Amino acid sequence: MALLEVLTFPNPILRKVAEEVPEVTPELAQFAKDMLETMYDSQGIGLAAPQVGKSIRLLVMDTRPRAGDEENEDRYDLTDMTELEKAAGGPIIIFNPKILSADGKKKYQEGCLSVPSYFEDVERADVIEVEGLNEKGEKIVLKLDGLMSVCMQHEIDHLDGKLFIDRLSPLKGNRIKSKIKKFGYPKDDENEEPQKEKEDLLV
DSSP, X not given: OOOXXXXXXXXXXXXXXXXXXXXXXXHHHHHHHXXXXXXXXXXXXXXXXXXXXXXXXXEEEOOSOOSSOTTOGGGOOOTTSOHHHHHHOSOEEEEEEEEEEEEEEEEEEEBOTTSTTOOEXXXXXXXXXXXXXXXXXXXXXXXXXXHHHHHHHHHHXXXXXXXXXXXXXXXXXXXXXXXXXXXXXXXXXXXXXXXXXXXXXXX
């Protein structure tokens, strides 16, 4: 496996609508595993292929609370996960994801590996049903709520060329985009209060 470079806004690849995968090949399955390794290394919970420079409809995610060792299942504390989240498990690799249904609304504070250092409340559907293909090319259907639902919707946005800051009010979203384009991203040592509790929300 290999670590991949995570692209940041305003890289134009992040604005492309990703193409469907006609067939899940061994090469693509390996690429998905590389994405997972990159996601874990970046302390993220989700990652879409366009974020690492490949404009295809593929995303990976793992929202299980972890203590830095994704290989050891005993290190996961599933206490606070919903029954749907526990049933879905993880990690999840899904090609050509499509939302079949969406119910309810909820707000969740989101961050993004492609928009580092920014966190904002975003309103999304509460419960969703998604279908797609796993790394073996088999059809899967997932019913998700909680953080898994938020993460899945966030990553599918990436496949459609959208960022979470696009879902903010035009005033707030444009302010953030302009600030990034003008000044770039702050370095780690420039953050007055490192938001450790929010790092797991990076998707």
